[in-house]
Amino acid sequence: MVPIFLPLTKSLGVDPVHLGLVVCVNLSIGFVTPPVGASLFILGGITKLSIDKIARAAIPFLIVNIIMLYVLTYMPDLTLWLPRAVLR
Numbered sequence: 001m002v003p004i005f006l007p008l009t010k011s012l013g014v015d016p017v018h019l020g021l022v023v024c025v026n027l028s029i030g031f032v033t034p035p036v037g038a039s040l041f042i043l044g045g046i047t048k049l050s051i052d053k054i055a056r057a058a059i060p061f062l063i064v065n066i067i068m069l070y071v072l073t074y075m076p077d078l079t080l081w082l083p084r085a086v087l088r
Contacts, residue, residue: 017083018076025069032058032065 002023009019031039033055040051040058047054072079 015076015080018072018080021072021079022069025065025072029062029065029069032062 002019006016006019010016031037034040034051037055040054043049043054044051
């Protein structure tokens with residue numbers, strides 16, 4: 001989906017690095033949320049625990065990820081200061 005949305009977001013003034021960060025954090029949230037969370041199935045196979053137990057244990061990490069997604073999305077200057085400083 002990123003190749004489809006990249007030209008659109010560029011025309012709206014969104015930095016491509018910012019879009020990449022938002023997409024990566026969204027993907028990390030998706031890999032841990034049931035029912036399709038691939039990380040849950042991998043951890044369940046390795047640890048022999050049920051997916052319910054693993055999903056419950058992942059809730060605090062999901063909350064932090066969602067807060068970070070909010071910060072990344074709505075405060076782009078906070079996350080883009082380093083790339084901007086390096087590219088100058």
